Amino acid sequence: MSHKVLHICLSSGWGGLEMYPSRIIPELARQGWQAHGLALAGSRVAESFREAGVEPLTLASKGRALLAVGRVLAYLRAHEVEVIHCHKSSDLRLGALLATLRPSLRLFFTDHMGVTRPKKDPYHRWAYGKVARLFSISEATRQRNLAAFPLPAERIRRLYLGIDPAPYAPCLDDEARAALRRELGVPEGAVAIGLPGRLTPGKGQEVWIEALARLAAMNPDLAWHGVLIGGLTVGEGSDEAHVAALRRRIDELGLASRIAFTGFRRDLPRLFEALDIVCVPSRNEAFGLTVIEAMAAGKTVIGSDSGAIPELLDAETGRLAAPEDAAAWAAALAELAGDDDLRQRLGQAARHRVERDFTLAAHAASLVEEYENLQGAEGA
Template sequence: MSHKVMHICLSDGWGGLEMYPGRIIPELKRQGWEPHGLALAGSAVAASLVEAGIEPLTVPSRGRALLQVGRVLAYLKRQGIDVLHCHKSSDLRLGALLATLKPGLKLFFTDHMGVTRAKKDLYHRWAYGRVTRLFAISEATRARNVAAFPLPADRIKRLYLGIDPEPYRPRLSEAVCDALRRELGVPATSVAIGLPGRLTDGKGQDLWIEALGLLRERYPDLAWHGVVIGGLTAAEGSDEAYVSRLQAQVASLGLETRIHFAGFRRDLPRLFEALDIVCVPSRNEAFGLTVIEAMAAGKAVVGTDSGAIPELLDNTCGRLASPQAPGDWAEAMAELGRDPELRRQLGQAARHRVLADFTLAAHVSSLVEEYSQA
């Protein structure tokens, strides 16, 4: 076997799905594989692959990719690549066609989003019929995958995502951390409660803001400051209309001096050090990468009790609350906000959980085992 793989991601967006190939490429190399990439010309995905150390093959559009199947096939043969890995369901058209034209080519697909409707018509039976293994990123999504895809259950494997925990290890001096808190608008004596993630409907920022309003009412003696971390424009991956609604919600609750919109930041591992509590109120998260990032940083995390988050987080290392109950969120934040020792204990347990179960090295090790054995 050649130990070469091409990751196909023909997306012009930028989110967890699009970040994935660039994130795992260095670890693939470390584990003895030669990664290649296929992306849209000029896309953020293509740029991330270059940054990760490979020069991807590019196509001008998804439609043109199908027209250039001969070019892609010639590249695979020239490079001796016999493993493909797709990350968008629309990319399976190309992947399945390549697998049909090149017998022996192994085709893998990761469902990053969590399928919401059945895909068992004639086209999907053909496309998914060419898939060697489908990876679900949580047990919650695997259950939906088994019901929705025209594949036997034994060809659908749960493979949790992972991160390199080292960048999240706390390292700032107290003085630098205090300066960062001031930059985020956090008063010196306040508990910093952060919510990182794209500002789009479904991520739960509106629920969190409502919960902070209740926190102020129920616990007027608790000094806290909220920090929203995420881009404020469409170019930064956020929904600008939704951002405007959030800002109006903050104003209507009179929380302008208690909640700071930090905008897009590239220094999230360091921002975690400036926070005391991290909240992830996404309503139906397929995995919850932000959850394990905050856990790796040793933070006390409050997450939703729906989607895949309960697979990552429990009462031994954090707190769960309903995405329909802002009052429950207020109580969870109050419990953690009033007890620094509890925050420390939960954060320590959370980091140990990531080191045991959610490292990038372990994820890629399982991945290449599948590449090799299939």
């Protein structure tokens, strides 16, 4: 049985979906599987494959992918690859065609985004009919997938994402942590309240800013500092018009001296060490990778009570607030900002939850089990 898989991600963007294949490749290798990659030439995805130690097969454009089917089939034969795994619904056209032309291939698909409309027309029945297993990254998305996709329930499986908790474990000494807080503009003794993620509509930065304004009015003597972590340009994955609107609103509320923009940072695990509270006010997260990253860092997290985030957080590990309710966010911030012991207890419980339920090793083990079981079923 071949223990080789081709991950297909023909995207020119860069977000959690695009990062997934390169994140999983080293763990797959540790569990005995050799990964291959198919990406667009010159894309950040192709670069990430190389950074993970895999030289990808590349295509000039997504629009010409179907014309390259012969080349891809030849690559699969030459490398004895029997498993293909797609990560964008648009890539299923190629994946399903490959599985049609070579029926021994096993096709997997991960729905990273959460489907928003039914996909039961003839094309989707054909394409998804070639999928051996569809992975939903949360129970919230699985329920939508069951209703939207033309697949029997037993072929749709919830498979939570995972991370390696080790890089998120605190490692800065007091002096280094204090220096990092100063770099972020956090005054000594202030509660650092962070919001990491792409600065785009839907991620909840607006309600967070309004909540901080309410917090300032409710608790005028409380020292706090807001930290917005994320790229500021299109090239860094953000919406520049949205960034400009956020800056205007911060100025209107008189909070310019109390909220800092960090820009794109590669040191998120260390930035978590500089924060006291992490906020994830996204309106409809399909999973919430940032939530479990902050939890792994032992941080107290406030998340939206919508999408998949309530599957990750509960009253023992953090707090939830309605994504459009600035007053609820302000109340949660006030509770946590004023209680160091509570933040510590919640943070410790959150880290234990990640170690128990959301590790990359456990995720990859489940993935490998699916790859191997379905290969075995095909060969039986």
